[in-house]
Amino acid sequence: MKGSLLELKNVSKSFPGVKALDGVSFDLKAGEVHALLGENGAGKSTLMKIISGIHKRDEGSYKIGGKEITDINPKIAQSLGIAIIHQELNMCQDLTVAENMFLGREETKFGLLAQNHLNDKAKAVLEQLKIDIDPEMVIRKLSVSKQQMVEIAKALSTNARILIMDEPTSALTEKECKELFRIINELKQNGCAIVYISHRLEELEEITDRVSIFRDGQYIITKPFNETNLDEIISYMVGREITEKFPKIASQKGKKILEVRNLNSGIVKDASFDLFAGEIIGFSGLMGAGRTELVKALFGAERIESGEVILYGERIKISSPKDAISHGIVLGPEDRKSEGLCTKLSIRENIGLANLDQISNKWGLIDKEKEKTLTEKAIKDLKIKTPSIEQDAKNLSGGNQQKVVVGKWMVRDAKVVIFDEPTRGIDVAAKVEIYNIMNQLKEQGVGVIFVSSEMPEVIGMSDRILVMCNGKITGDLKANQTTQDEILHYATQYSN
Amino acid sequence: MKKLLSLLLVVMLVMSVFAGCAESDATASDVTKEAKLVYLITMDKMDQHWVNVDKGASVMAAGLGLKYKWDAPDVKDNAKQIEAVNNAVADNADLILLAANDPQAISEAVKNAKAKGVKIIYVDSAANEPAIATLSTNNYQAGALAATTMLDELAGAGMTSGKIGIIGVNTATNSTMDRENGFRAVVEAAGYDILTTEYKDGDAAASQESAYGFIVGNEDLVGLYGTNEGSTVGVGNAIKASGKSIIGIGFDKSDAIQGLLNDGSLKAAMAQNPFTMGYLGVAQAYAALNDESTGPAVIDTGVAVLRSNK
Amino acid sequence: MENTQVPVRQKQLRVTSIRGMGQVISVTAALLVMTVIFGIINPSFFSSDNMTNLLRQVVPIMIIGMGQSFVLITGGIDLSIGSVAGMSCMISATLMTAAHMNPILACIITLIAACMVGLVNGLLVSKTKLPAFIATLGTMIIARGIAQLANGNLNTDGIPEAADGFKNLFYYGKTFGLYNPVWIGIILFAIFTIILSKTTTGRHTYAIGSNYEAAKLSGVNVVKAETKVYIFSAFLAGVVGLMLTAQSGMGTMNAGTSYELNAVAASVIGGVSTMGGQGLLIGTVIGSFIWGVLNNGLQFAGAPLALRNLVIGVVVIVSVLIDRVARSGNVDLKKWLKF
Secondary structure (H helix, E strand, O other), X not given: OOOEEEEEEEEEEEEOOEEEEEEEEEEEEOOOEEEEEOOOOOOHHHHHHHHOOOOOOOEEEEEEOOEEOOOOOHHHHHHOOEEEEOOOOOOOOOOEHHHHHOOOOOOEEOOEEOHHHHHHHHHHHHHHOOOOOOOOOEHHHOOHHHHHHHHXXXXXXXXXXXXXXXXOOOOOOHHHHHHHHHHHHHHHHOOOEEEEEOOOHHHHHHHOOEEEEEEOOEEEEEEEHHHOOHHHHHHHHHOOOOOOOOOOOOOOOOOEEEXXXXXXXXXXXXXEEEEEOOOEEEEEEOOOOOHHHHHHHHOOOOOOOEXXXXXXXXXXXXXXXXXXXXXXXXXXXXXXXXXXXOOOXXXXXXXXXXXXXXXXXXXXXXXXXXXXXXHHHHHHHHOOOOXXXXXXXXXXXXXXHHHHHHHHHHOOOOOEEEEEOOOOOOOHHHHHHHHHHHHHHHHOOOEEEEEOOOHHHHHHHOOEEEEEEXXXXXXXXXXXXXXXXXXXXXXXXXXX | OHHHHHHHHHHHHHHHHHHHHHOOOOOOOOOOOOOOEEEEEOOOOOOHHHHHHHHHHHHHXXXXXXXXXXXXXXXXXXXXXXXXHHHHHHOOOOEEEEOOOOOOOOHHHHHHHHHOOXXXXXXXXXXXXXXXXXXXXXXHHHHXXXXXXXXXXXXXXXXXXXXXXXXXXXXXXXXXXXXXXXXXXXXXXXXXXXXXXXXXXXOXXXXXXXXXXXXXXXXXXXXXXXXXXXXHHHHHHHHHHHOOOOEEEEEOOOHHHHHHHHOOOOOXXXXXXXHXXXXXXXXXXXXXXXXXXXXXXXXXXXXXXXXXXX | OOOOOOOOOOOXXXXXXXXXXXXXXXXXXXXXXXHHHHHHHOHHHHOHHHHHHHXXXXXXXXXXXXXXXXXXXXXXXXXXXXXXXXXXXXXXXXXXXXXXXXXXXXXXXXXXXHHHHHHHHHHHHHOOOOOHHHHXXXXXXXXXXXXXXXXXXXXXXXXXXHHHHHHHHHHHOEEOOEEHHHHHHHHHHHHHHXXXXXXXXXHHHHHHHXXXXXXXXXXXXXXXXXXXXXXXXXXXXXXXXXXXXXXXXXXXXXXXXXXXXXXXXXXXXXXXXXXXXXXXXXXXXXXXXXXHXXXXXXXXXXXXXXHHHHHHHHHHHHXXXXXHHHHOXXXXXXHHHHO
C-alpha cells in the first residue's frame, strides 16, 4: 500500500505442533494508531515478534518504507525504527531512568561514559513528551505507569517511528490512562505509527484510527474505527455473536456470611462491611486505594492490626492464609503468575497443593489417584482448556491460568471467594467464562467478593459496589442504581 | 525506618565482636609490665600434639614469670602462618617459639622478625633460617624405631612376609615424610612389601577409609603404619573395624590412640614429647632473653614407645 | 511545540546520593567502632607495625573480593577464584624454580593462564547457560588439579635469589612507607572502580545483573558482558596468586583454599547483593577491611580461634540481612517479624 510505514503480506509462521500465523496481512501508516485485536492465541504476539525481529517469518513479505526486509533481529529492528513496549515491563530495576533509556547505546568520551550528557538527553526526551520524571531516579522507585512512560521515552530516543504497545493500560488507573493517551497523541503528531494491542475494548474509542482483527492465526478484517462498533468487533474476534457481555443473574440474597468491623491493616483504615450469601460485591476505586490490601488481610496474607472479622455470627481470628482457608475464605490474587500459581508446576500439582489436606493421609503421603480425580473435576467444572493435567501452568493461556487459580479453591466448598482483578489480561470470551464461574458460586450460595479496576465490569457483575479511597470505604452503592461517574466521585473522596 | 534498622544491625554487628573478645585465651598469663613476651606459633590449634606443646610452654612461662601467648592458623597453611608470625612481631613479641609448617615458606618472615630484634627458637619443625635452638623429635630415627617395633611385633605374630601399608600426612610436611622414610628404609630391608603411601592430611576419618581400603584390597596385608596422630587413629579404627589381626603402629599420643592401644587395635605408638618441647623451649627462651647460655642448639626430645599389652 | 532546550543539570554533591552508598557508610562506621574497640583492648593493635601489617594482610582478600564483586553484580558467583589463586601460585613458582624462568615472564604466563580459566568460566555461563555455581565449581576443582600437577604433586622449591625483585614487588618491599602489595591493591581498585562505574562495560555489568532479558533486548552484547566479568575475576585471583608466591617464596599446592567464600563475605559485608544489580567496589574494600580487622584484632585481643569464625559468620549474616532490608524498600518491622 502506498505510504505505508510497514507492510506485511501473506505472512505465515509455524512452531512445532501449531501454525501460529496463516497467511496474515497487516499494514501501518504514519501518524495512526492501529489496534490489533484478537482472542488469546489469535497470533497477535507472534506477529509482533516477527515485526520486532525476535522471530523470523516462514513465508510472506515484510516491507518497511517500501523496502523488503530479508534479515532481521532485535538490533536491526531497532535501527529500522521499530520499538516494542512489552506488557511485562522490561527494565533494569537497579539502573536509573537515563541509564535504562540508553542501555546498549551508551555514548562515551575517551572510553568513559558521558553520563551527564546522557542524563541531559534523557531529560530532553522526557520533556518532549511532557513527562515529569527525574532522569537520575532509579527505576525501582517508580510506579508501574511511570516506568511505562520511561519505556515509551526510551523508544522515542531510539528515533523509533513504529511503536508496538502490548497491553499498555492493563496496570494503569483511569488517570494514568489519560496521561498515556495524551502521550500517544503527541507521538502521532510527530509522525509515529503505533500498533496497539489491548483487551480493554472500551478505551479504543479514545485513540484508535484503524482496527485489524485476527482469529486463530488468520487475518479477518481491517476497518477504520469510526466505521464499526464494539459489538461488531467482538463478533469478528470470536466468530460469533456475543449478546451478553456481562451475564448478570439475579441474586437470591441469603444469610449474612461475613461481617467486617473497623478493620485496620497497612493503609486500610477502619473498614466495615457485610457480605451475604448468594451476592457478589464489587470493590471499586483507584490504584492504591487499598482494595488489594483489604482482601489480602481478609485472607490472612497481610496482618490485621485491629478490627473484627465475624463469620456466621462468630468472631474469628485470621493471622495466616491457613487460618482463612480453614474458615472457608479463599483468594485468587491480583498477580496470578507470581502469587496465584506455581508456574513451573503442572495443573495437577497446583490444584493438589491447595488441597493437600484432602488428598493426603495422616502420614503425609499424597494419594495420586485422589489428586488426579480432584484435578479432573476442576478442569471439567471450569472448562479449563488443556491437553492434559500434567501441562505446566506457565504454558496455559491467561484465561486458563486464572481458571486454575480459581479451580484450586472451587473443590473445597469455600464460603467466601475473593477474586482480585480476575479478568486482567484475558480475552473477551474467556472473561465471560470467568463471569459464569462467579455466577455459579453465587447460585451455590457462596459470598463472592471481587476487586476490579474496570468499572463496566464492576457495574455489570456486582449486586453491590463498595468504593474505596485512600484506605477507607467511602461508598456502598447498589449496582443497578449507580453510574460510573458516581463511583468515580466516591473513589476520589480523599478528604473523608 | 530503614535507617533505623540498618543502625540496629550495625550495633548487633559490633556486639558480636564484643562477644568474641569477651572470652580470652585461658593460657595468656598475667604478669608485670616489665615481663618479656614469648609467642608460641604452631601449625594449627587442632592437634593434641600442639595442645601439649602449649601446655608445657605455659607451665614454664608461668613459672618463670614470662608473658605468654599461643597462636596458630586454623588450618595448616603457609600464608596464614606467615601472617601469624607477622602479627606476633607487631604485637611486640620478644621471642617466638615456632613450629614451621614449611621450612622454606616461613623463612623470609622469620628473617624479617629477626631483623626487628625478635629471637627465634624452633619447636617440632625447624625452618631454613638459622635460629637460637631447635627442639624436635628426630623424625627419621623415630621412624626407624617404629619400623623395628613393627618387625618385632610381626615376628612375634609369626608373620615373616606380606604387605605393609602407610597412611601419611602429605608430601609437603618434612617431619612426617622423615618418619615415613625412616620407617621404609628399615622395613624394606627386612623384605616386606610396602604399598604406595596414601596421604590424607592427618584427617582421622579419611585415613581410616584409606586404611580400610588397604585391608580390603590386600589379602596378605600384615601391617599398617600411621605417621601422625590423625593417621594413626584412622589406622587403629580401620583395624578394629576389620577384625583382622593386622599389626598397627603409629605416631603421637592422644586419648583416642590410648584407647586403641588398650583394646589391642594398635600395638604400639611412638609418643613424641610435645610437653617437653614446650617446657624446655620456654626455658631456653628465658635464657636467650636474659642473654644467658641457651645450652645445646639442637635437642632431640625423643620418642617413648607406648605398647599395647594385648 | 515547546522550546526543547536541554536543561542545565545541577551537580549532585552529596555522597549519600550515590546508589549503594547507604550500606557502605553503615559498615564504615562499624569498622571504625571495631577498630577503636580492638585498640582499647590491646594498644599494640594500633602500633604502626601492626597497621602496616594489617593493610598488607587485607590486600589479598580485597583484590580477590573485587573480582568476586564484579561477578556477584551480574547475579553470578565465581567459586573457582581460590583455586585459580593457588594455581597461579604454583605455576609462577614452578616456572621460576624448575624452569628457571625470568620472573617477569613467569608472571605474564601465569596471568594469561588465570585469564584462560576466566574465559572458560565466562563462556560456560554465558553461552551454554550453565548456572554459575556449577560451572565455577567445576573449574574450581580443575584449577586445583592443575595446581597439583604443576610440580608433580609436590610443593615447589624456594624461588631463586634472582626472583628477589619479584618477592619485594609482590610482598616484602615497601614504597613510601607502605608495603608494595598495598599500592598494587590501590591501583587495581582505582582501575576497576573506574571500569565499573564509568564505562559501558561496568554499566552493562549492572544491567545484566538487574534484568538480563531487558539488557539483551536493549542491544547489549550479553555474552561479551558476562564473559568479561569472569575474566576480571580470574585475573585478579591470578594477581593474588603471585602475591602468595612472593609471600612464602615458593609454590604451595593448597594456597588460596576457601578464598572464594571469603571474597563473597567481603563483598556481601560491603553491600554487594548476591541477587545482582547492586554494589560498589568501595563497599568490598570496606568489607575486606572488616574481615582483616576481625581476624587481626581478635588475635590481638586473645580471642580463641574457634570464636573468630563464629564472629565472622555472624557479621556476614547480619550484612546480608541489611541488604535484604535495604532492598525491600519500605519495611514494616512488625510485618517483617510476624512471619
